Amino acid sequence: MKYYLGLDIGGTNIKSGVLSATHKLVYKNSFRTRSADGEQAIIDDIISECARIFGMYKIECIGVGCPGDKDDANVSIVTAGNLPFYNLPIVDILQKRFGVEVYLENDGSCALIADWHAGAGKGCTDMVEITVGTGIGGGCVVNGDLMRGVTNDAGELGHFVIDPRGEKCPCGQKGCFERFASATALIKMTRKAAESDPGSVLARECANGVDGRTVFNAYAKGCPVAKRVLRRFAKNLATGINGLDFIFAPQYISLAGGIMNQGDVVLKFLRPYLLHPQKVGVTTLHGDAGVIGAALLWKFKKYYLSLR
Ligand SMILES: [Zn+2]
Structure with a gap:
C-alpha cells in the first residue's frame, strides 16, 4: 500500500496527516507552532514528526501547504504570514532528510485540491x-x-x-x-x-x-x-x-x-x-482539508517538477 504525507503549516498549529491511495486519512496529528522560538525550532518539530510518520508508514512523497508567498519554483517559502520564515528552502530540507519528492503549495490551493479530489467538488x-x-x-x-x-x-x-x-x-x-x-x-x-x-x-x-x-x-x-x-x-x-x-x-x-x-x-x-x-x-473536510490537499499535491507532480 502506498501512503502520502501531508503537512499543513499554520501560524498557530501544524497539522500532519497520512493519506492512503484511496484518499483515506489513516493518520492525523496536530501540534503547536513554536513561532516565538524561531525558524529552526519549527523545522526541528516538523522533521521529528515526519520521522515518526516514516517509521509507521511507507511514505511515497511529502506535500507541504503553507500560507503566504512561495518562490516561482515552488521550493521555498519566501514569507508566511505571522510565521518567522524568510526564504526557507523547505523542499530541499525535507528532500535531503527523507529522500523522497517534496511538493510545496499555498494553503488556499491545498484546500481547493482537497475539496476537488476528496470532497464535495469531486x-x-x-x-x-x-x-x-x-x-x-x-x-x-x-x-x-x-x-x-x-x-x-x-x-x-x-x-x-x-x-x-x-x-x-x-x-x-x-x-x-x-x-x-x-x-x-x-x-x-x-x-x-x-x-x-x-x-x-x-x-x-x-x-x-x-x-x-x-x-x-x-x-x-x-x-x-x-x-x-x-x-x-x-x-x-x-x-x-x-x-x-x-x-x-x-x-x-x-x-x-x-x-x-x-x-x-x-x-x-x-x-x-x-x-x-x-x-x-x-x-465536508473542515480542519483536514489542508493536510489532505497537501498529501494530494503529488498528483500535479509533472507541473511542480517542470517549475524547478
Ligand atoms: Zn487586498
Whole structure:
C-alpha cells in the first residue's frame, strides 16, 4: 500500500496527516507552532514528526501547504504570514532528510485540491474554493485544471475590490473582499456592535475576549444584535461569492476556513443574498482539508517538477 504525507503549516498549529491511495486519512496529528522560538525550532518539530510518520508508514512523497508567498519554483517559502520564515528552502530540507519528492503549495490551493479530489467538488470541471480565515484565500479549477496564472499564484480571491471607498488593505488597494468578509472583518464588526450596545448578550459574550466564534455564541443565545452582525457579514460575503460566480460560472463553490466550522449558520444567513444558492456549499473536510490537499499535491507532480 502506498501512503502520502501531508503537512499543513499554520501560524498557530501544524497539522500532519497520512493519506492512503484511496484518499483515506489513516493518520492525523496536530501540534503547536513554536513561532516565538524561531525558524529552526519549527523545522526541528516538523522533521521529528515526519520521522515518526516514516517509521509507521511507507511514505511515497511529502506535500507541504503553507500560507503566504512561495518562490516561482515552488521550493521555498519566501514569507508566511505571522510565521518567522524568510526564504526557507523547505523542499530541499525535507528532500535531503527523507529522500523522497517534496511538493510545496499555498494553503488556499491545498484546500481547493482537497475539496476537488476528496470532497464535495469531486468530478467538477469548474469550481471555486473560498477560504474564510484571517484573510480570504482559495483558488479555482477552470476547464478541469487548476488556474495558475503566469506568475503561478492566481486565485488570490480575497483581493478583488468590492468597495473602492473601503478600508486600506496590506496589498495596497482599498476595499478588498477580505476587508469585508474575513474572520478578521467579522471580529471587528462584532466588537463594534458590542461597544454600541453594551447591554446586549453579544457585549456580555465579548467581555472574555472576542474571536470568530463570539458572535455565533451570542446568536445561539437569541441575541438580536448578533443576528444583525451575522446578517451584515453574510451580505458582504455573498457580494464576493456572487462576483466570483459571475466571473467563473462554476458548477460548485466551496466555502472553507475556520469560520465555516459554523457552516450551517453561515449558509442560513448567506442563502437569501446568493445568486445561485444551490451551487454554494461548506467543505465536508473542515480542519483536514489542508493536510489532505497537501498529501494530494503529488498528483500535479509533472507541473511542480517542470517549475524547478
Ligand atoms: Zn487586498
